[in-house]
Amino acid sequence: MTKFQETASSLSAENISVWFGERQVLQDVSLTFPANKVTALIGPSGCGKSTFLRTLNRMHELIPSAGLAGSVLLDGQDIYDPKMNAVDVRIKIGMVFQKPNPFPTMSIRENVISGLKLSGRKNANPDELVETSLRRASIWNEVKDRLNDQALSLSGGQQQRLCIARSLAMDPRVLLMDEPCSALDPGSTRRIEETIQELSESMTIVIVTHNMQQAQRVSDQTAFFLADDNVPGGVVEFGETEQVFNQPIDSRTNDYVNGHFG
Amino acid sequence: MPNRQVDIQPERRKLSVGPLSTGDKWFFRTTTIASNFAFILVALILVFLFAKAWPAIQQQGPAFIYGNTWDVESDPPVMQLGPMIWGSLQVAFLGILIATPMAISAAYAIVFMLPQRLAKIATTLIDLLAALPSVVIGLWGLLSFAPVAANWAKLLNQTLGFIPLFQITGDEPTYIDSPFIAGWIVAVMIVPIITSVTREIFSQTDSGLINGALALGGSRFSVFSRVILPTSAPGIVGGILLGLGRAIGETVAILYVLQLTFDINWYQILEPHGGAVASWILSRFGEATEKEFEGLMAAGLVIFIVTLIINGLANVIVSRAAGRNR
Amino acid sequence: MSKTISRQPWANQSVAGNLDILIGSILPAAISVILAILTGMDFSLALLLIFLPLQLISVCTIAFKRQGARGIKDGLLILFVIFFSATVLVLLVSVLVSVVMQGSAAMSPHFIYQNNKYVSTTTSLEYGGVGHAILGTLIIVSMTTIAAVPLGIAMAVYLTQSNSKLTGVVRTVTQALSGLPSVVAGLFILSFMGFANFERSGFTGALALFPLMLPTVARVAEEALRLVPSDLRLAALALGAPNYRAFFQVILPAAKSGIITALLLGLARVVGETAPLILTINANNSTNLNPFSGGIATLPTFVYGFLGSLYDTSQARAWGAALVLLTLVGLLFGMARILGRAKKTSASKIKKAK
Numbered sequence: 033m034t035k036f037q038e039t040a041s042s043l044s045a046e047n048i049s050v051w052f053g054e055r056q057v058l059q060d061v062s063l064t065f066p067a068n069k070v071t072a073l074i075g076p077s078g079c080g081k082s083t084f085l086r087t088l089n090r091m092h093e094l095i096p097s098a099g100l101a102g103s104v105l106l107d108g109q110d111i112y113d114p115k116m117n118a119v120d121v122r123i124k125i126g127m128v129f130q131k132p133n134p135f136p137t138m139s140i141r142e143n144v145i146s147g148l149k150l151s152g153r154k155n156a157n158p159d160e161l162v163e164t165s166l167r168r169a170s171i172w173n174e175v176k177d178r179l180n181d182q183a184l185s186l187s188g189g190q191q192q193r194l195c196i197a198r199s200l201a202m203d204p205r206v207l208l209m210d211e212p213c214s215a216l217d218p219g220s221t222r223r224i225e226e227t228i229q230e231l232s233e234s235m236t237i238v239i240v241t242h243n244m245q246q247a248q249r250v251s252d253q254t255a256f257f258l259a260d261d262n263v264p265g266g267v268v269e270f271g272e273t274e275q276v277f278n279q280p281i282d283s284r285t286n287d288y289v290n291g292h293f294g
Numbered sequence: 295m296p297n298r299q300v301d302i303q304p305e306r307r308k309l310s311v312g313p314l315s316t317g318d319k320w321f322f323r324t325t326t327i328a329s330n331f332a333f334i335l336v337a338l339i340l341v342f343l344f345a346k347a348w349p350a351i352q353q354q355g356p357a358f359i360y361g362n363t364w365d366v367e368s369d370p371p372v373m374q375l376g377p378m379i380w381g382s383l384q385v386a387f388l389g390i391l392i393a394t395p396m397a398i399s400a401a402y403a404i405v406f407m408l409p410q411r412l413a414k415i416a417t418t419l420i421d422l423l424a425a426l427p428s429v430v431i432g433l434w435g436l437l438s439f440a441p442v443a444a445n446w447a448k449l450l451n452q453t454l455g456f457i458p459l460f461q462i463t464g465d466e467p468t469y470i471d472s473p474f475i476a477g478w479i480v481a482v483m484i485v486p487i488i489t490s491v492t493r494e495i496f497s498q499t500d501s502g503l504i505n506g507a508l509a510l511g512g513s514r515f516s517v518f519s520r521v522i523l524p525t526s527a528p529g530i531v532g533g534i535l536l537g538l539g540r541a542i543g544e545t546v547a548i549l550y551v552l553q554l555t556f557d558i559n560w561y562q563i564l565e566p567h568g569g570a571v572a573s574w575i576l577s578r579f580g581e582a583t584e585k586e587f588e589g590l591m592a593a594g595l596v597i598f599i600v601t602l603i604i605n606g607l608a609n610v611i612v613s614r615a616a617g618r619n620r
Numbered sequence: 621m622s623k624t625i626s627r628q629p630w631a632n633q634s635v636a637g638n639l640d641i642l643i644g645s646i647l648p649a650a651i652s653v654i655l656a657i658l659t660g661m662d663f664s665l666a667l668l669l670i671f672l673p674l675q676l677i678s679v680c681t682i683a684f685k686r687q688g689a690r691g692i693k694d695g696l697l698i699l700f701v702i703f704f705s706a707t708v709l710v711l712l713v714s715v716l717v718s719v720v721m722q723g724s725a726a727m728s729p730h731f732i733y734q735n736n737k738y739v740s741t742t743t744s745l746e747y748g749g750v751g752h753a754i755l756g757t758l759i760i761v762s763m764t765t766i767a768a769v770p771l772g773i774a775m776a777v778y779l780t781q782s783n784s785k786l787t788g789v790v791r792t793v794t795q796a797l798s799g800l801p802s803v804v805a806g807l808f809i810l811s812f813m814g815f816a817n818f819e820r821s822g823f824t825g826a827l828a829l830f831p832l833m834l835p836t837v838a839r840v841a842e843e844a845l846r847l848v849p850s851d852l853r854l855a856a857l858a859l860g861a862p863n864y865r866a867f868f869q870v871i872l873p874a875a876k877s878g879i880i881t882a883l884l885l886g887l888a889r890v891v892g893e894t895a896p897l898i899l900t901i902n903a904n905n906s907t908n909l910n911p912f913s914g915g916i917a918t919l920p921t922f923v924y925g926f927l928g929s930l931y932d933t934s935q936a937r938a939w940g941a942a943l944v945l946l947t948l949v950g951l952l953f954g955m956a957r958i959l960g961r962a963k964k965t966s967a968s969k970i971k972k973a974k
Binding site for chain 3: 089091094096119120122123126127129131133135136137138146147149150151152195198199202
């Protein structure tokens with residue numbers, strides 16, 4: 033078995049503000065993500081939670097007009113430091129997207145190890161890496177006999193778990209998930225939630241979700257984001273999931289988690 | 295609970311958007327250089343044409359554009375492009391006049407009348423027409439089409455000959471080699487481009503709007519004239535401009551079917567004389583002296599600048615209309 | 621299917637499929653054919669003077685009978701659309717049929733592989749062919765392709781991958797270049813040859829085709845790259861890929877068939893170009909495989925050359941070469957079509973899979 037580092041990192045965002053052009057979409061967000069914890073980011077559409085997620089592994093800067101203030105610390109080191117390379121940051125902090133996006137021209141096997149080729153890394157035993165990664169994403173048993181099939185032959189839920197395996201193959205310390213289940217059926221959703229639970233033993237997870245039940249099921253702590261017409265998004269409440277959902281301090285959090293708006 | 299008031303503007307950080315590695319640096323550098331080639335090419339064409347054309351431009355002066363003598367035997371040679379420029383415009387205008395109803399009809403049929411499968415076949419046929427080499431169209435125009443079109447010309451002359459446009463001076467007219475036939479040939483060459491632009495524009499008309507008009511008791515005709523045409527007009531104009539650009543640049547096909555003369559033919563489109571700058575360049579090129587060669591370069595410069603402006607304008611209009619400005 | 625229905629909201633008031641329509645469309649045609657045969661009238665004349673007015677009356681009558689005054693306008697609209705669309709179709713078919721019919725008269729195996737050495741304008745068609753011109757066209761067009769395709773793709777990459785504000789200007793200039801008159805491309809290289817002291821050869825012909833091929837390749841390749849979902853690029857970057865690896869390993873493979881389409885359409889664009897070659901190469905009646913020296917024949921210049929002569933044999937040769945050229949264009953075009961369809965289905969597969 034390939035040795036994974038099995039060491040999660042702690043991540044913390046300090047005073048993050050974000051702009052697109054002159055329009056500010058986030059104002060002064062500070063959150064800490066302790067190692068091996070699952071943090072859920074919730075809030076209505078357009079509150080900036082997905083944007084925030086993208087600042088955590090420097091995907092944000094790919095948008096031409098993007099602007100940023102504040103810093104993101106990975107084990108105490110600022111990932112936006114000029115000396116840091118975005119490539120290294122993205123390898124340490126993996127990401128799973130809203131819609132499953134396996135590479136259509138590659139087989140299942142090639143998809144899993146695509147990160148190695150894409151980042152120009154070598155692995156002594158790729159076959160083992162494929163198996164370990166697929167096992168960790170709980171999809172090994174379903175695909176072990178068809179590793180050379182095209183990735184698009186899988187169902188939507190399987191494709192998403194393949195994408196998780198693809199990220200895991202890079203041995204990330206932190207995994208960011210942007211509404212990973214929003215395009216999936218309940219069965220697939222449940223399996224991915226189980227996977228998240230298992231993965232949290234070896235990494236730190238931040239998940240954006242619209243689904244209140246999901247946030248309660250998978251996360252240790254929850255941050256509630258909110259934006260208004262002319263006010264950029266920000267965190268209204270941040271705490272233990274149990275507390276945010278059952279004894280929210282802010283009345284708006286109470287309204288949101290109980291389905292009064294959003 | 296963070297402060298949600300935006301009073302204090304935090305300082306923005308500089309985000310690195312540049313290359314991620316040495317490979318990336320070369321990747322971006324190469325593609326940027328490649329993209330600059332578009333500018334370089336335009337500049338090179340201008341510079342090289344201008345360099346060769348300069349002596350002629352200097353010597354002929356503005357009369358190069360409007361004068362109507364081309365005498366390279368005299369010393370200094372007189373080279374004036376007037377009749378050819380007028381002829382180019384005349385043929386292009388006739389071509390557009392003939393092509394536009396055909397193109398709009400074909401686009402209407404493809405988008406609003408034909409079932410999907412037939413529409414696809416029709417689209418392919420139009421694209422195929424666009425792919426036909428102009429030398430093939432010219433061959434067909436000279437040997438197959440001209441005799442037929444001569445009949446049409448004869449008919450026009452005999453029935454509508456009292457209109458100056460269709461008059462022919464001189465005896466025993468042949469009805470061929472005329473701007474009329476050249477106009478048809480140009481029309482065949484530009485129908486595809488106007489059709490494909492119009493089709494794209496038509497297919498973007500809001501079907502909700504059409505449904506609404508029909509629900510209010512509109513007929514097919516009123517929907518076409520009040521809904522489809524007004525919303526599509528700018529795009530169609532752009533398509534026609536693209537066609538105009540092609541028509542002005544058309545060389546070989548026109549050369550086969552038009553008698554080029556410096557006796558300017560203002561409007562008698564059935565007469566066997568007319569002009570076309572591009573064709574003139576090709577027809578003179580073989581026997582040109584160094585001086586005449588410079589004059590032909592100047593003629594090339596004229597069509598290059600004119601077509602560049604028309605095409606640039608047309609593309610801006612079309613992409614605006616089609617909402618393709620990404 | 622639902623798209624088809626919403627596209628044609630008037631489908632329910634279609635005027636097709638009933639008896640009066642049938643009579644209304646057959647009668648005018650029948651009357652005009654009979655009249656034309658009886659009076660020995662010119663056919664196109666009969667079409668214009670008898671058929672069209674009769675058809676007009678018939679359409680108006682039917683439309684009026686069915687929908688009143690407002691139906692007349694609808695009927696006229698449909699009549700005009702059908703008439704003008706049919707004209708386009710007739711013109712296209714006429715070109716194709718002429719070339720195929722006349723061209724096949726000159727066709728024979730030796731016409732394909734022999735060259736034209738010792739052939740004059742009146743030599744019988746039993747001798748000579750376009751073999752040398754096919755080879756010349758292939759050589760010249762390949763040389764253009766080697767330069768124009770990589771550069772065109774690189775431009776397309778810039779237009780799709782770069783964040784630069786200049787992309788809009790580059791796109792506009794590229795589009796404007798795609799309308800470059802072919803004779804101007806020839807003059808440009810001719811002037812360049814004067815300054816650079818280049819001899820006329822196949823190579824200078826290839827140079828003259830280059831500015832014509834480049835914008836076509838760039839435009840089609842850009843469309844192909846744009847069809848690749850941006851998610852894939854983001855996924856690759858999120859895995860720690862530099863941009864160039866994301867492009868070569870993910871985006872390019874996904875756009876492969878579209879890129880080949882760009883190549884094919886670029887080829888189809890220049891393979892029939894005549895004017896630039898007349899300006900920049902010398903003709904040749906025999907085979908010349910050296911693109912850097914001597915005259916070289918190509919299919920379009922072959923057609924052009926023989927058309928200048930009024931002899932039947934020469935014209936037959938021109939038709940024959942035109943048929944070969946048209947076949948070549950048709951093949952390129954057909955392959956591009958098939959690939960284009962494959963590209964769209966695979967792209968929709970990618971989209972559907974999400």
